[in-house]
Amino acid sequence: MSKYLLIMRGTDETNAAMMADLDQMMAATHRFIEEMMKAEVLVAAEGLDDPGQGVVVDFGGEAPVVTDGPYGETRELFGGYFMLDVATKQEAVEWARRVPAVRGSKIEVRRVAEADEAPQGGESDGRT
Template identity: 80%
Template sequence: MAKYLLIMRGTDESNAAMMADIDEMMATTREFIEEMIKAGVLLAAEGLDDPGKGVVVDFSGETPVVTDGPYGETKELFGGFFLLDVASKEEAVEWAKRVPSARGSKIEIRRVPGSDEVPQVDK
């Protein structure tokens, strides 16, 4: 088994479409979460707050600079995630294809490496 993060990415347009019928979207999402729980693959699921309420810590200069959101020229923003424990990337893709989403949304799939895969520093 391997962990995969399904990252929900949306645009202003796709987010507005989801908010237009938020009650139906939330009900569909709850059903989807229940399916993942029953299948034994869901480790965590969270939605994120409005990007305008966030901040960015930018390390491009000599000292970190903190700015309030929203984030400048960004065309897509992360809206939330599902963390799954599945047998393969292909299985993660199959679950991602079923995520309730509005037209224009995307799901980015990233494997979470195990602790045995992270380079260790010798002391």
């Protein structure tokens, strides 16, 4: 089994569409979480606070610069995630296809690397 993150990515427009039908979206999400729990694949699920409440630490200069959110020119923002423990990437993708999402949003599927997979001596195996 491997862990995968299903990362919810949206825009200002998809977030507004979601908020317009918030009760319906929350009910659908609750049913989806129950399905994943019943299938015993859900490890964690969290939504993120409004991007305007966050900060950015930018390492582009000599010293890190901290600025308040939102994130400037970013076109997509992470809205939350589901972490699953499934047998294959394809199984994670199949769950991602079932996420209740509004038109225009995206779900990024990423495998969570195990601690023993960390590159040694600056080399990468290309999996992360």
